[in-house]
Amino acid sequence: MGLHVAAALVFVAGVFSLSVFMATLPRAGPLSDEQRAAAALIKAGDRLLTTPAVILVFGLGVWLAALGAWYREPWFWVKVTLALILSAIHGVQSGSLRKLAAGASPGDLRFRPSPPWLVAAMAATIAMLVVVKPI
Numbered sequence: 001m002g003l004h005v006a007a008a009l010v011f012v013a014g015v016f017s018l019s020v021f022m023a024t025l026p027r028a029g030p031l032s033d034e035q036r037a038a039a040a041l042i043k044a045g046d047r048l049l050t051t052p053a054v055i056l057v058f059g060l061g062v063w064l065a066a067l068g069a070w071y072r073e074p075w076f077w078v079k080v081t082l083a084l085i086l087s088a089i090h091g092v093q094s095g096s097l098r099k100l101a102a103g104a105s106p107g108d109l110r111f112r113p114s115p116p117w118l119v120a121a122m123a124a125t126i127a128m129l130v131v132v133k134p135i
């Protein structure tokens, strides 16, 4: 459980930081050399920390669910759905970072990654669901 929560913190922190970084970029036009270098550095950190954290969160989460037979509870499925949406947001962010680091401009991206407030709201809802188990 401790490792699951620790990995979840790294996962959420990674997605939140990426969404903050994306929000600081211009909507169109090419990136400066510094912005492109920052994108490449953040991409490397993302591969090293956030991606393994996502795998740990899901692996340990499935194991914890089997141990506690939580898969019968509605809160569990709402939580898993929100966690899957956060992972999808992370996937889009990683792809966008890779393209930006390779020289694309923000206007070339098909999807705008989520705003930081949405990531924070989803993470808070996930934590509330698992601690309070209201449904």
Ligand code: HEM
Residues within 6 Å of the ligand: 001, 004, 005, 008, 009, 011, 012, 057, 058, 060, 061, 062, 064, 065, 066, 068, 070, 079, 080, 083, 084, 086, 123, 126, 127, 130, 131
């Ligand atoms: C962003 C993603 C996630 C966050 C922030 C998160 C957060 C947490 C937290 C804070 C706890 C501890 C609750 C407590 O001590 O009362 C917990 C437990 C748990 N999590 Fe996650 N989790 C995430 C993803 C997942 C996923 C994807 C699964 C399943 C596939 C999962 C399944 C579980 C289970 C079964 C427990 C144990 C519940 C209990 O025994 O009361 N979690 N999670």
